[in-house]
Amino acid sequence: MDTTTPTTSVPGSARAEEWLTVRRAKSADVGIVQIIGEVDLCTSGTVSSAVSSALGEHPSGLVIDLLGVTFCGCSGLTVLVDADEQARRSRKPLSLACTGRVVLRPLALTGLTERFRICETVPQAVQSLRQLSLAG
Numbered sequence: 001m002d003t004t005t006p007t008t009s010v011p012g013s014a015r016a017e018e019w020l021t022v023r024r025a026k027s028a029d030v031g032i033v034q035i036i037g038e039v040d041l042c043t044s045g046t047v048s049s050a051v052s053s054a055l056g057e058h059p060s061g062l063v064i065d066l067l068g069v070t071f072c073g074c075s076g077l078t079v080l081v082d083a084d085e086q087a088r089r090s091r092k093p094l095s096l097a098c099t100g101r102v103v104l105r106p107l108a109l110t111g112l113t114e115r116f117r118i119c120e121t122v123p124q125a126v127q128s129l130r131q132l133s134l135a136g
Contacts, residue, residue, distance in 0.1 A: 001072035019043055022050045022069075027126045034104035034122075036068035039076030047076070051083045055090055061129035062087055065097040065122050072106050080107075084115060093117070093132050 020037040031054040039047055054062055054113040066085060069076075080096070087094040098104060107113045119125035 019041055020046055022046055023042055024050060026042035026055055026059065027122075028065075029055060029060040030126045030129050031055070031062045032065055032122060032126070034065040034068065038071040038073075039069055039070060040073040041075045042081045047079045048082060052081070052086065055083075055092060056096065059066065059091075059092065060133050061093040061095070061124055063095050063097055063125040063129065065125075066103045067100065067122070069098075069100060069103050070114055072103045074106075077102075077110060077112065080116070081112065083088075093129050095119055097122045097125040097126050 020043040022034070023034040023036075025032040025034065029091070032048050033047075033050050035047055035050075037043070051062070051064065062083075066072075072097070084094055096103075097119050099120050104113075104118075107116070107118075117125070117128055119128055
């Protein structure tokens with residue numbers, strides 16, 4: 001059963017709250033962080049805090065839902081790399097749900113596409129993580 005946690009306000013600038021919405025949810029034992037809006041220098045701290053909090057709840061894996069991202073700057077890419085490193089240290093698999101050019105293009109240009117498990121939908125990303133846990 002999926003549950004959605006309302007957006008948690010993370011201390012930050014007024015601009016972060018204006019240009020970004022972060023929601024956390026769970027699908028069974030997989031954590032989901034949904035990002036809607038712009039991920040840049042002003043908002044990346046909010047995203048990073050949400051990812052850290054989600055991993056701190058010890059899910060079997062984490063999906064970062066980037067389907068609603070309208071801009072992803074260098075700081076956004078840094079947040080994704082940091083999230084991947086944190087997930088690896090926690091021995092938790094990470095998947096991205098993402099189809100938009102605003103995220104896929106910067107990942108491709110920086111050579112980061114191969115680093116991430118990228119799925120077209122959140123359910124596909126959750127399923128990929130569940131398959132990993134069954135195989136492992």
